[in-house]
Amino acid sequence: MHVPDGFLDAPTSIATGAVAVVAVGVALRGARRELDDRTAPMAGLVAAFIFATQMLNFPVASGTSGHLLGGALAAVLVGPYTGLLCMSVVFLVQCLLFADGGITALGTNIDLMGLVTVLVGWSVFRALQVVVPKRLSMVPTCAGLAALVSVPAAAFVFVLLYAIGGTADLPIDTLATAMVGVHVLVGLGEAIITFLAVGSIIAVRPDLVYGARRVLEERQLEIRSSTTGVGA
Amino acid sequence: MTATSSKVSVKVVAMGVFVVALILAGVVSFYAASSPDGLNRVAADKGFSDTEKDHHAADGPFAGYGTSFVDNERLSGGLAGVVGVLVVLSLSGGLTLALRRRRDAATDVPTDVPTDVPTDVEVADLDRSA
Numbered sequence: 001m002h003v004p005d006g007f008l009d010a011p012t013s014i015a016t017g018a019v020a021v022v023a024v025g026v027a028l029r030g031a032r033r034e035l036d037d038r039t040a041p042m043a044g045l046v047a048a049f050i051f052a053t054q055m056l057n058f059p060v061a062s063g064t065s066g067h068l069l070g071g072a073l074a075a076v077l078v079g080p081y082t083g084l085l086c087m088s089v090v091f092l093v094q095c096l097l098f099a100d101g102g103i104t105a106l107g108t109n110i111d112l113m114g115l116v117t118v119l120v121g122w123s124v125f126r127a128l129q130v131v132v133p134k135r136l137s138m139v140p141t142c143a144g145l146a147a148l149v150s151v152p153a154a155a156f157v158f159v160l161l162y163a164i165g166g167t168a169d170l171p172i173d174t175l176a177t178a179m180v181g182v183h184v185l186v187g188l189g190e191a192i193i194t195f196l197a198v199g200s201i202i203a204v205r206p207d208l209v210y211g212a213r214r215v216l217e218e219r220q221l222e223i224r225s226s227t228t229g230v231g232a
Numbered sequence: 233m234t235a236t237s238s239k240v241s242v243k244v245v246a247m248g249v250f251v252v253a254l255i256l257a258g259v260v261s262f263y264a265a266s267s268p269d270g271l272n273r274v275a276a277d278k279g280f281s282d283t284e285k286d287h288h289a290a291d292g293p294f295a296g297y298g299t300s301f302v303d304n305e306r307l308s309g310g311l312a313g314v315v316g317v318l319v320v321l322s323l324s325g326g327l328t329l330a331l332r333r334r335r336d337a338a339t340d341v342p343t344d345v346p347t348d349v350p351t352d353v354e355v356a357d358l359d360r361s362a
Contacts, residue, residue, distance in 0.1 A: 001269065001270060001271045002269075002271070003271065004284040004285065004287065005284065005285040005286075005287065005288070006283045006284045006285035007275070007280070007283055007284065028331065031328065031331050032331050032332075032333065033333075035328055035331050035332035035333065036332055036333045037332060037333075037334070038242065039332075040328045040329050040331070040332035041242065041246055041325070041328075041329070042242075042245075042246065042249075043324060043325070043328035044321050044322075044324045044325025044326070044327075044328055044329070045246055045249040045250055045253070045321065045325070046249070046324075047320050047321065047323075047324035047325075048249075048250065048253045048317045048318075048320045048321040048324070048325075049249055049252065049253045049256075051253070051257065051316050051317060051320040052252075052253040052254070052256040052257035052261075052313065052316075052317055053253075053256060055256070055257050055261040055264060055297060055313055055316075056256060056260060056261060056264045057264040057265040057266070057267075057269060058264070058265055059265045059267065060270065063267050063268070063273065064267055064268065064269070064270060064273040065264075065265035065266070065267045065268065065269050065270075066269055066270050067264075067269065078328075082328060085324065085327060085328065086324050086328075089320055089323045089324040089327065090320055090324075092323075093316060093319050093320050093323065094316075095289070096289055096292075097289070097292060097294050097315075097316065097319060098289075098292075098294055098295060098296065098297050098312065098316065099287040099289045099290045099292060099295035099296055100296075100297070102285070102287060102288075103287070103288045103289065155270070155271075158271070166280070167280070167283045168278075168279070168280035168283050170278055170279075170280060174278070175274070175278060178274045178277060178278065179270070179271070179274050182270040182273065182274060183270050185270075186270050201245065201249075204239075204240045204244075204245055204248075205239060205240055205242065205245050208242065208245060
C-alpha cells in the first residue's frame with residue numbers, strides 16, 4: 001500500500017507529514033517505558049523481520065498482490081510505541097534506499113501503514129484480550145484478528161485522505177469499495193503471517209512478547225515477585 | 233523461575249529471527265508475486281495511476297529492490313534484500329538500544345525508570361534517611 005509521490009496534493013502531504021512527526025515524537029517518549037534490556041534487542045529484529053516480510057508479495061486476486069503491513073504484529077511483539085518506531089524505520093529505509101513509497105508521501109505512508117495499523121491493531125488486540133480467556137494460547141489468535149482488521153482500516157484512511165487531497169477527481173464511494181475490498185483479502189494474509197509469527201515466539205519465549213505480558217503476570221504473580229527482590 | 237530452566241535463551245531467539253529475516257529477504261523474495269499491489273491495482277482500475285510521479289531516489293543502487301551493478305536477477309534482488317535487512321536492523325536496533333531502560337549490573341534495577349515510580353533502591357534510600 002506504499003503511496004507514491006503525486007497521488008495526494010502538497011497540502012495533504014504536508015499535513016500527513018506533520019502528523020507523522022508528532023506520532024514518531026510521541027512514540028520516542030512512549031517506547032522508553034516499553035524497552036528494557038530484554039526487549040530492546042528484539043525490537044530491532046522485529047523491524048528487520050517486517051522489512052523482509054514486506055518484500056514477500058502474495059497473490060490476493062487475479063492480477064493483484066499484497067504484502068504484510070505489520071503494524072499489529074509489531075505492536076503485539078514489542079509494544080505499540082516501539083512498534084511504531086520500528087515501522088517508521090522500515091518505511092524510511094524503503095523510501096530512501098529502495099525507492100518504494102514516495103519521499104513526499106513518507107509521512108502519509110508512516111501514518112497509514114504505521115500509525116493506523118499500530119493503533120487499530122493494538123486496540124483490537126487489547127479489546128479481544130479482555131473478552132477471551134487469559135491463556136497464552138489465545139495471544140496469537142487475538143493478534144491475527146487484530147491484524148485482519150488493521151489492513152482494511154489503513155485502506156479506509158487512505159480513501160479519506162484521497163477524498164481530502166487526491167490529485168484525480170474520482171467518485172469516492174467506488175474508490176472506497178475497491179480499496180477496502182481488496183485490502184480485506186490482504187488482511188487475511190496479514191492475519192495468517194501475524195498468527196504464525198506471534199505463535200512462534202510464544203512457543204519458545206512468551207515473556208519476549210509484549211502483548212503476552214499481562215497473561216504471564218497473572219499466571220506467575222508469586223514467582224515474579226520473588227525474582228524482583230533486590231535483596232538489599 | 234521454574235520455567236526459565238528449560239527456556240531457549242534470548243540470543244537463540246534473536247539469532248533465529250535474524251536468520252529467518254535474511255532468508256526471507258535474500259532468498260524467498262525471489263518467489264514473491266510480481267503483480268501490482270492492492271493500491272496500484274485500484275489506481276490502474278480507477279484510472280489514476282498516471283498521477284504517480286517519478287521517485288526522487290529511483291537512480292539509487294538498490295532502487296526497486298534490485299542491485300544495479302548485479303545482472304543476475306536472483307542475486308540482484310537477494311543482495312538488495314540482505315542489505316535492507318541489515319540497514320533496518322542497524323537503524324532500529326541502534327534506536328531502541330539507545331532508548332531502553334538500562335539495568336545497573338550490580339543491582340539489576342532499572343536506572344532510569346519514570347521518576348514517579350520509586351524503585352526498590354530509592355525506597356531503601358528513603359528509609360535510611362528517615
